[in-house]
Amino acid sequence: MATFPPSVQSRVVTDEDVKRTYAADAGPEPRDPARDVASDYTVVRARDVADVVAVLEHAQATGTPVVPQGARTSRVGGARATDGCIVLNVEALDAIETIDPVEGIAVVGPGVVNAALKAAAAEAGLFYGPDPASTATCTIGGNVATNAGGLCCLKYGVTADWVKALDVVLPGGEVMRTGHRTIKGVTGLDLTGLFVGSEGTLGVTTRVVTRLVPAPDPALTALATFGSLDEAVRAVVALRLDRHRPSLLEMMDRASLDAVRGFGDYGFPEESEAVLLVQSDRPGHTAEDVARYGELMTAAGAVEVAVAEDRQEADLLLQGRRVLSTAVEALGARIAEDVCVPVGRLGEYVRGAAEAARRFDVRIPVSGHAGDGNLHPSIVYPYGDAGARERAWAAFDELMQLGLSLGGTVAGEHGIGSIKRRWFAAEVGPREVERQRAIKAVFDPSGIMNPEVVFGPAGRVAGAAGPAT
Amino acid sequence: MATFPPSVQSRVVTDEDVKRTYAADAGPEPRDPARDVASDYTVVRARDVADVVAVLEHAQATGTPVVPQGARTSRVGGARATDGCIVLNVEALDAIETIDPVEGIAVVGPGVVNAALKAAAAEAGLFYGPDPASTATCTIGGNVATNAGGLCCLKYGVTADWVKALDVVLPGGEVMRTGHRTIKGVTGLDLTGLFVGSEGTLGVTTRVVTRLVPAPDPALTALATFGSLDEAVRAVVALRLDRHRPSLLEMMDRASLDAVRGFGDYGFPEESEAVLLVQSDRPGHTAEDVARYGELMTAAGAVEVAVAEDRQEADLLLQGRRVLSTAVEALGARIAEDVCVPVGRLGEYVRGAAEAARRFDVRIPVSGHAGDGNLHPSIVYPYGDAGARERAWAAFDELMQLGLSLGGTVAGEHGIGSIKRRWFAAEVGPREVERQRAIKAVFDPSGIMNPEVVFGPAGRVAGAAGPAT
The missing domain is CATH 3.30.70.2740 (Alpha-Beta Plaits)
Structure with missing residues (x-):
């Protein structure tokens, strides 16, 4: 058990039951539950940047592993306690400091929930694009860590396309500032981009500057059923080539539809090999677009096309997609x-x-x-x-x-988290893993930052071991 | 003078006059022309990746500096010969390997001219966004090296927003592959983003995978004159907040207008404090958009607004903007x-x-x-x-x-090139310069890659020294 400076001691979670809830994330249960449970970890709930600095000073000085953590929505065991680690939760750093329509930027803490940033932007007539299925709970800090995507990437890209600048606390407590608040900027290496998607292996994000754009219209939805996968894929290709690209283009197979229908009535069809959900949010043209998308899908072989006539119908169809995850977990x-x-x-x-x-x-x-x-x-x-x-x-x-x-x-x-390390190495090759470890060492020479994920050796991870390495 | 393996020897430029043309770029003349002229450099015109590999093997083995080079349009002395260096020109690696409408990607060599990629994309009904003023001559490799922007960034972003994957030859000759050809991908650190904007300090790009999107319409243009800068800036802010953001929004001051008028008749006005040029390329709505942009500018205080009625008039106005650089150089x-x-x-x-x-x-x-x-x-x-x-x-x-x-x-x-090193350090601070040098060392441990730019110590640079350091 780590001994912290007095300023941090009051942030340490002492209740064992509460502590256990911070040990896990939304990833799969362990391959070997008997083996893969962490012990002797400490949970710190930081309340400000000074707490994060103090923890990373202490961790560096004592060689203690640190697992940075937000809302614990990681699907890949990226935010789980490991043996002897400090779980550093930053959910309380949830200030929305700035929404600036003139410069088109937001400045937020890492604990701000994705949907809260979207809502704050919307109040100013603006829009933040990245839209993970977990938008209602996941945090911007976690979105940065995994370069999160979601349902609207087709038109709006992923988190990396929106993050302009970061404050990051490094092992030892140095606060590093990356990037630019201006619209453009090329001064040396793009460390903002390097940190987005780095899964907490380099440092702890404490402030995020994102761009915002003028808000689109509320989306309308078309839904199409297909008798074969090939026809559905043909429709996907055609929709991507439409000059007004959809803002959303989701596919669900038969088993997914069954799961959703088992969960509630969202207006989904009874029988089909595949369903496509398509949206347009183009100002002034949503109805025209979804009608055209419907025609494209019919031409590609859709059995049936339903176009939502209004916002309520459109929302209902999309809710069906959004509850899928919960329905599958049931x-x-x-x-x-x-x-x-x-x-x-x-x-x-x-x-x-x-x-x-x-x-x-x-x-x-x-x-x-x-x-x-x-x-x-x-x-x-x-x-x-x-x-x-x-x-x-x-x-x-x-x-x-x-x-x-x-x-x-x-x-x-x-992301890779702890469950895909072996497959990460298989994809990029051992030389690339070594190169990325060397880059990590520039920021984290002692290797204390989230050491079990991405580059880590196989090791004991609470809740998930992943495939044997 | 370096001695190359026989395979490369035939690529070495021997004519002294030709050699000199490869020593310079489009940056300013030197602060001290008597001091700042490189000597004893070698120019290699690579014809394929094997040439690049051979040069970087040789350079690493002999500790010879390498200055990678495309069309030499750098404005900041980023591609100039330095004492004892190998100038490695890759303009001949100009294959457009793939234009793939289904996946929405292009695969090209670094020597492909920006306008050539745009043209190849257009033939397939697609669009490549980044649009430097030097589009007719600058190369994609150079665009990647500087994270080039241009006239259409407002709507389409900069080069980093379009590059998906790279092949890079590192010092020693290793060919590194970064990124993904798929639309998304988060496997470890984003080295593609790290290389975009690295100004040839890490390695030599030999292949670029970019995304392409469905082509917009040919743009229409509105031009507005303003009696004060404040009114022009008010118009810029209003235009950025329009829900159909312009595809181009350029400003020129009185002295710029004089320069263009001295060069030719592009329909530019006689007198004003500032002119804004605004375009829309939104499919099916260009005329409607530029009319609305005109109203926004009038409301912000424009003295006069001219809306191009057709494509020819719109092109003429934009040509006036595009010749500005040449006109100023005159x-x-x-x-x-x-x-x-x-x-x-x-x-x-x-x-x-x-x-x-x-x-x-x-x-x-x-x-x-x-x-x-x-x-x-x-x-x-x-x-x-x-x-x-x-x-x-x-x-x-x-x-x-x-x-x-x-x-x-x-x-x-x-970019920083050789002329802004001091200002780079002033902006990011000495600690950040050291950090970025450490990252460079992961790829280039001997420090041979474009050593005079960005991180380099003050030194002799052909054509430009930049401010004293």
């Missing part, structure tokens, strides 16, 4: 997958996932951001069934390999 | 400035530049990408006048300081 234990493949090969990936489900006797509903080639198959199995868990992890490995063989990547928007 | 020797300031402080910057022109007795026409807060004052003085040159560099220093004091950056889109 089915059992879950490993949430996140491969991104070339758009033209989406069909092959979905078919491969179905084939893996049969072979390994697990359920794998497939859904995701088809417009980005980014799918989230969920490998689902009964809680507490060790054999099924082993088969699920085998299916996971197969889905990783399949993604790579199609020219894709093992992490579209969730 | 006035004398030139130091091209590139500060980016908060949009709300554009007026203060332009007034400060005018005041500096008076005080240092040089001409400083001011123009640039007002929609981005990115201005290019040109400090102009008579060729061969040593006293005027000294005053021009003093004005340059003052403009750098002014930009920083307004919360801006010393480099919006041209």
Whole structure:
């Protein structure tokens, strides 16, 4: 147990039950629950930057690993306690300091919830683009750590496309400022970009400057059902080439639709191989756009197209997509997958996932951001069934390999975390892992920052070990 | 003089006159021409990646500095011969390998000219956004090296927003691949982003994967004249907040207008304090948009608004903006400035530049990408006048300081090169310079890559020394 300076001591969580809630994240249950549980960790809830500085001074001086943490929505075991670590939670750094319409920027703390930033921007007639499915709970700091994407990337890009500048506390307590508040800037190396997606392995973000743009219209939605995957993929390609690209283009397979219908009535169809949900938020043209999207999908072979006539209907359809994650979790234990493949090969990936489900006797509903080639198959199995868990992890490995063989990547928007280290190395190669470790060492020479994720050696991780390395 | 392996020997330029043309770039003449001329450099015109690998193997083995080079359009002395260096020109690596409408990507060599990529994309109904004023000559490799911007950044962002993946040859000859061809991807640190804007200090780019989007319409243009800078800036702020943001928003001051009129008749007005050029390329709505932009500018205080009725008139107005650089160069020797300031402080910057022109007795026409807060004052003085040159560099220093004091950056889109090293350090601080040197050392442990730019110590540089350090 670490001994902190008095200023930090009052931020340490002492209640064991509360502590345990900070040890876990939203990633899968461990491959080997008997082995993969951390012990002897400390939880600090920072209230300001000074707390973060004090913890990182202390950690550097004592060689203590630090796991930075926001809302713990990581799907890949990126924010879990490890043996002997300090879990450093920064949710309380949740100030929205600035919303500036003239310069088109927001300045926020890392603990600001994604939806809260969107709401604050909207009050000023502005818009913040990145839109993870967990928008209501996930924090901007976590979005920065994973370069989070979401449902609107097709038109608005990912977190990296919106972050302009950062304050980061480094091991030892130095506060580093990266980037520019001005619209452009090329002064030396782009360390802002290097930190976005670095999964807490380099330092702790304490302030984020993002750009904001004029707000679009409330979106309207079209929904289309398809009798085959190939037709759905043909529609995706056509929609991407429309000169007014959709603001959202989601795909759900039969198993996903079943899961949503089991959860509530969101107006989803009974039977089909695939459903596409498409939105336009283009000011003044949403109805015209979704009508045209409907025609494009019909031309690609859609069996049925429903165009939401109004905002309420559109919201209902999209709510169906947003509850999918919760609906799937109701089915059992879950490993949430996140491969991104070339758009033209989406069909092959979905078919491969179905084939893996049969072979390994697990359920794998497939859904995701088809417009980005980014799918989230969920490998689902009964809680507490060790054999099924082993088969699920085998299916996971197969889905990783399949993604790579199609020219894709093992992490579209969730990051590597602790569960995909081996697949990270498989994708980029051992030389690249070494190079990235050397870059990490520039910021974190003692290797204390989130040491179990991305570059870390295989080790004990509370809640998830990931595939054997 | 370096001795190369036989495979490279035939790529070495032997004609002294030809060699000299590769020693210079488009940056300013030297502060001290007697001192700042490189000697004993070698020029290699690579024809393929194998040549680049061979040169970087040789350079690493012999500790020879390497200056990577494309079309030599650098404004900041970023691509100039230095004492004893190998100038490695990669213009001949100009293959457009792939234009893929389904995935929305292009794969090109670093020597492909910006306009050539735009044209190839247009043939497929697609669009590549970054649009430097030198689009007709500058290369994608150079655009990557400087994170180039241009006239369309307001709507389309800078080069970093378009580059998805790179092949880079590192010192020693290793070929490194960064990034993803898929639309999303978060596997470890973003080395693509780290290389964009690194000004040839880390390695030599040999392949670039960019994204492409559906092509917009040919743009229409509105031009407005203003009696005061404050009204022009008010118009800029209003235009940025329009829900259909302009695709281009350029400002020119009185001296810039004089220069263009002296060069040819592009339909520019006779008298005004500032002119704004605004474009829309929104499919199906260009006429509607530029009419509305005109109304916004009138409301902000424009004296006169001219809306181009057709494509020809619109092109003519924009040509006036595009020839400005040539027109200014006809006035004398030139130091091209590139500060980016908060949009709300554009007026203060332009007034400060005018005041500096008076005080240092040089001409400083001011123009640039007002929609981005990115201005290019040109400090102009008579060729061969040593006293005027000294005053021009003093004005340059003052403009750098002014930009920083307004919360801006010393480099919006041209980079640091060799002429702004001191101001780079002034902006980011000595600790940050050391950190970035440490990151450079991960890729370039011997410090052979473009050693005089960005991080370099003061040293002899052909064509430009920059301010004393």
